[in-house]
Amino acid sequence: xxxxKGILVKNLNKTHENKWVALSVDRKKVIASSAxxxxxxxxxxxxxxxxxxxxxxxxxxxx
Amino acid sequence: xxxxxxxxxGFWEDDKVEYRPYVSVTLRNGExxxxxxxxxxxxxxxxxxxxxxxxxxxxxxxxxxxTTLRGSTGSGNCYTCDVSYTVDGFPKLVIETPVFFVDxxxxxxxxxxxxxxxxxxxxxDKSTNSFKLxxx
Numbered sequence: 001x002x003x004x005k006g007i008l009v010k011n012l013n014k015t016h017e018n019k020w021v022a023l024s025v026d027r028k029k030v031i032a033s034s035a036x037x038x039x040x041x042x043x044x045x046x047x048x049x050x051x052x053x054x055x056x057x058x059x060x061x062x063x
Numbered sequence: 064x065x066x067x068x069x070x071x072x073g074f075w076e077d078d079k080v081e082y083r084p085y086v087s088v089t090l091r092n093g094e095x096x097x098x099x100x101x102x103x104x105x106x107x108x109x110x111x112x113x114x115x116x117x118x119x120x121x122x123x124x125x126x127x128x129x130t131t132l133r134g135s136t137g138s139g140n141c142y143t144c145d146v147s148y149t150v151d152g153f154p155k156l157v158i159e160t161p162v163f164f165v166d167x168x169x170x171x172x173x174x175x176x177x178x179x180x181x182x183x184x185x186x187x188d189k190s191t192n193s194f195k196l197x198x199x
Binding site for chain 1: 082118119191
């Protein structure tokens with residue numbers, strides 16, 4: 001039985017690392033991405049999205 | 064007050080997926096809103112955000128006091144000002160808090176002890192990559 005309740009964002013990959021992405025509200029897919037947050041916000045306009053920043057892939061984080 | 068369920072967010076890490084506890088929040092500065100995912104970090108004192116977020120909220124960092132932020136791997140300069148935010152699932156709870164803006168933060172923002180953990184009971188479950196929140 002798969003007990004994993006985590007959300008895996010479809011179409012999120014290495015090309016997105018260290019970039020801003022606009023996710024669908026259910027956070028299941030990438031709508032758009034950019035290294036420039038202002039440009040990304042302009043691109044998505046009034047669409048309902050959640051912005052997040054994709055950390056470097058393969059890095060270990062301790063904040 | 065009932066517990067509300069949230070899912071960790073998964074990022075591909077080469078051949079595996081790394082799941083981390085993020086919660087959707089909406090940051091507010093006056094009329095400027097910014098919906099984003101915040102990493103839930105019990106080791107952080109306050110809300111910390113990438114300085115790009117300040118610009119999205121219409122905050123001029125040159126007018127904000129500068130201070131030093133210390134982390135597990137070193138310290139650096141940051142700018143601080145006051146914002147508010149709401150957490151997905153708790154729209155009536157407006158959290159007023161200082162925010163510390165840092166250049167090159169790897170994530171959009173981090174919620175911490177004073178702003179977040181003082182308002183919510185948090186129950187992490189890494190075995191299912193999920194967590195629960197309940198308002199205190």
